[in-house]
Amino acid sequence: MATHIDAEKIENELQQRLSNRMDSVRELVKSRQKVADARDALGAAEDEDARRYQAALTAGWTADELRSAGLNEPEKKLRVRKRATRRSTTTPAASEQPEQPQHQG
Numbered sequence: 001m002a003t004h005i006d007a008e009k010i011e012n013e014l015q016q017r018l019s020n021r022m023d024s025v026r027e028l029v030k031s032r033q034k035v036a037d038a039r040d041a042l043g044a045a046e047d048e049d050a051r052r053y054q055a056a057l058t059a060g061w062t063a064d065e066l067r068s069a070g071l072n073e074p075e076k077k078l079r080v081r082k083r084a085t086r087r088s089t090t091t092p093a094a095s096e097q098p099e100q101p102q103h104q105g
Contacts, residue, residue, distance in 0.1 A: 050074045 053074050
């Protein structure tokens with residue numbers, strides 16, 4: 001008696017597994033977008049706060065007066081510079097390199 005393999009059942013089961021995996025990635029992408037949007041909103045709010053603080057100074061308030069009122073100077077943003085990728089060198093240190101014969105000519 002031959003064993004019957006139900007290809008359709010197997011395909012449906014695997015399709016359901018794949019669908020579940022894709023759903024988890026879709027939810028992850030939504031979550032990452034929320035984080036990116038929140039970071040953008042925070043950056044915009046920090047920029048506005050810095051402008052308003054500067055406007056208060058321009059209007060005649062001193063940093064000490066604002067500080068005594070509980071309005072400290074805005075935190076400085078950390079500027080992130082993109083670094084060029086380093087090239088890894090696999091050459092040994094100069095003291096470990098074999099001496100090269102001197103060419104006379």
